[in-house]
Structures are given as structure tokens and as C-alpha cells.
Amino acid sequence: MVGPIGVRLKDIQEALAALQGVVHATPLDRSRTFSAMAGCDAYLKLENMQKTGSFKIRGAYNKIRTLNAAERAHGVIAASAGNHAQGVASAASMAGAKATIVMPEAAPLAKIIATRGYGAEVVLSGTVYDEAYERALELQQAGGQTFIHAFNDNAVIAGQGTVGLEILRELEDVSSIVVPVGGGGLISGIALAVKETAPHVKVYGVQAQGAPAMYMSKRSHALKTVPDAVTMADGIAVKVPGDLTFAIIDKYVDDIFVIDDEAIASTILMLLERAKLMVEGAGAVSLAALLHGKVPAQGKVVSVISGGNIDVNMISRIIERGLVKAGRRVKISTMVVDRPGALHRLLSVIAALRANVIHIYHDRVERNVPIGQSIVEVGLETRDTLHTEEILSTLRKEGYNVEVL
Template sequence: MEILQSLQDVTSIVAPIGGGGLIAGLALVVKQMAPHVKIYGVQSEGAPAMYMSKREHAIKTTPDAVTMADGIAVKVPGNLTFDIIDKYVDDIVVVSDEAIASTILMVLERAKLMVEGAGAVSLAAVLNGKVPARGKVVSVISGGNIDVNFISRIIERGLVKAGRRVKITTLIADRPGMLQNLLAVITRLKANVINVYHDRVERNVPIGQAVVEICLETRDALHTEEIMANLRQEGYIAKII
């Protein structure tokens, strides 16, 4: 009701689904007041019970519910909520944990809000094109109950998904100064080196060469592509691992 009062020309509303209580209540009210507004539900790929149930129009269960979005990690949909969702919710989609992690990171950086995984799935669906983004779309972001010890891992996954944390490997000649030359290319492109692994005795490394693995922080995926292109121009056979 608050959404409709604040944004009268809203075209669709996207909300997370666990047991289904939140979206069932939302859909019931919205469809009575503004039946033209589309309602989309979102679950994690690791806990898709309501997603499966909606498609079969019957309650389906999953043997496991494994996802970083533990607030919606539900194996059995609610009986009462399913009937409402099946009738009033237009569609349900699923998103990956990687998409959830990158969304948490984006909200933290841009909006300065700490959102738990279950609260971020709706925005993750919009950002990853899982639901139509025509007109004015409202993404319901609910919940900030996140374990502080888990935040660093979520941020790490978000950085990897966004292409801002990358690990590359290449071979260099096993001679003094060769590692320095490699790092000079990366330094020139203003990437931040987190750690370096250098090994000349690994089984598959030819004699006279050494394998190097470098973990980098970059600005974005385009910056990573620029680094890889420059390394190849300099003669390095580099790849992302």
C-alpha cells in the first residue's frame, strides 16, 4: 500500500521469497488496489522450492536449501502462502549466489547500506535481467541481519563477480629481473597487487622457466581486459584462473 501511495505509476514490484509471507501479503493488497501492476518473486538457485511449486501449480519440496541467502533458505513452501502466490504473483525467478554477493557489494558501496543475502535477491534479479525492467520497477530490499564474519567473504565474492578481483597466471624466464619486468607492466596500468606466487620447480613448468600467479585488484572488468591485453602485447601468455 505504501508503494502504491508513494509511486502511483509503478509498473512492477519485485520481492524476495522464502516461506512466502512477505510477497503473499504484498501481492494480495497490490492486486486488489492496482491489478495491472506486475508482481515478481525471487528465490536463490540453491533454495528454489516456491519457484518449482509455482511452475507446477502444486507444492514441491527440495531436499536441501544451500545458499548464502539463509533468510530465504526454505525447503518446503507454506500451504497458505502458496495458494496466494500461485494466484496473484505473476512469475518467480531464481538468482545465483554470485549475483547476490555482487548486489550486496553494490548496495554497500553506492547506498551505504548493509543488506543481507535474502534482502538483496530482488535487486539482484533486476540487475541481472531476470525480470522485465520496463517502466518504474520497485525492488523490495528487506533485511540487514548479516553475520559480520561473513561480510568479508561476501565482499570477496562480489569483487570477483564484478571483475574487480582477479587471479592471473603466466610463465616467465627463470632469470633475475623477469618477475620485476612482469610486475612493471601491471604497475603501469595501476592495478593493485594483493599477492604473488612464483614457482620454478612445479612439475609442468619447463626447465629455465617459472610459473607466476598474481592476485590483483582492478577497477572493473574492462580494466582487467586492458591488463590482459597489455600482457599479451608484451609477449606473456597470460590467462585468468
């Protein structure tokens, strides 16, 4: 059963006024590249360029600004996979309140360091957000701090909804808005703001396929949970969505879709390469859904890029994987005669084809290598799949038995 809605359009409008000078009114950019790919006018609402690197400071500040002096003196506590942590830490610092943040043990190091950099105490507990949340509740009961929920709080929802008002202000003829969904704080605020102001505008949500709780809830019109939330998009890896957010989503959101991690990763790489934007997994799901045909693509479509706090190690893995998928990195294995000049001949063929050798392994004593021969494994940087096929074909014509590893 869906509960009552505790947020009004007036609350979001008041939050927008309170946030003036505190947060950035982030850019709303039309992307010619992504418009051509999606078959619509594709716009990006760049909350990855927000203070603290995500939209989360909007809701956190709007909640903390309502606390009285005694509540601020007792401090605040929150649970977060990273972005809410930085938003709460920054907002608490502005308010002169001590912040304690409980984060999952696997939270990206960059987010942990950034949260501490804003002056918060960080406690690592649990493997996912929901376990960190339970630990934060235990600490809150013992310490008496005000709990700042990541999404299931009316003041937080109102703060996040200011993103929707900014979009309507900058793009009056917007057709639809596509929003990442974890616990539902961002999309519930945006949907309420948009539907109460311009009800003809469609609002679509996107979840990671490995964490589809709100997708399931929307489909059944009843709050659902999932046993696990496994996705590279750690910012939306939520097993238990909010009941306050769900009430708004069930009424105002037109539909919710899911997208797999492969599509998310490829979109992160495209944003980095084509748009020169650093975006985290949760921030990329909206555009990923648009580019992969998961959401309707008609008229002017805004993808909310919700955050850019991605770990550099994750970026490295995504780039490497993306280059392999695009045929721009390949690892091959072959045999050469074990005598001087044989390796040079192989590499000369590769060099003539303008491929770049990035690593090489040469061994003549491996168990399965015949006496008088050597095995050679070569990692190559190529232009594309066609270039890779040309290299393989040429090597085979030259007498090499080549295997792609």
C-alpha cells in the first residue's frame, strides 16, 4: 500500500531559494554526438559538476538548514556509499555541525578521502549501503545525533527536486527527463517538481539491472526489496528503497527501466572520450538507457548525469575493457622458431601494419612448447576491429598460427 506524500511543490521552491549561492545551478548542455546516436535532442544535466561532485549536497543542505541550534550541537550522522557522505559532510561543515558518516567497506577510496576532507568522521561498516545504514542507526541511537537519510526524508527529497525546477527553467519545451534511481530521492523530487509544474513532461527512471528494487516496486505498485544489490554503479546499489520516495514515484513517475553494467561501462567511456566528462556509474545510467534504446527518445530529452565521483582504478578498468571491446586492444599468441632473428621478423610484420606493441612475453621452456620453438604472446594497440582483423590475416599469410587470447 502506498503511503501519503509529505512533500509539496512549495517545499521544493523554497529549497531552491535557500540553495542560491550554496550550490551551483549546473549546466544543461545539448550534445550533438549523443543526439545523433539517440535519435532525439539529447541534453545532459551535469550534476557531476556540482559542488562535492554530485547532486547530493542539495538534499543534505536543505535538511541540515532546518536543524535548530541544539540539534546542530549534537551533530549529524548519515550512511552513504559515497556521494551523500560528501554532501552531508560539506553541508554540516557550512552549518558548524560535526558529521559522522558510515560507509560500506568497499566504498571507493576517492569518496572516503573526499568525505574526510570535508571534516567528517568516517566509519567503514558492511558490504553495501543497507548494511552501513543499519550500523549508522546503531551509532545514532547511542550518540543522539540527527540522522540525515540518503533519500527517505522529505527535506532531502525537496532539495533534490530543485534539479527538476532548474531543468524546466532552462528548457521550457523539454519532452522528457531521464533520472538515475537508487533509493529514489532524486527522481521523486524531480518528478514531483516537474509534474506539478509541467504535467505533460515525461519522467523516466533507470536502475542498474543488478539492483532493481524500485523498478520492481513501480511495476507492482507495492514496495519491494531485493536480497542483493550487485552493480558497478555503487551510488544506486540499494536493496531497500524508501517508502516516502516510493509514494511519490508511484504517483508521478511515468516508468522505470533497467540497464546492465556493460552498457553503463561503455557509456562512461563514451562520456570520457566524446564529451570529456568524468562520470561515475550511477551518473551514467540515464544516458546509457537512452543510448541503448531503453527509454523513449522523442523531442528534447534530458539525461540527469547525477555524479562524477568515480574511483581512478575503476576508470582504468573501464578504459581497458572498452578498448578490448572496441577492438583497439588485442592479445595474440603464436609460435616462432627458436633462433636469432625469429622474434624480430614477427615484430617487423606487426610494425609494418602500424600496430603498437604494449607488452610482449617470450618463452622457449614452457611445458607445452616443442623443442626448437618459442611461444610469443604480444599485446597490441590497434585502430579498430578491422585493423585487428588485417593484422591477424597478414600474420597467418606469413605462416604464423595465431590465436587471440
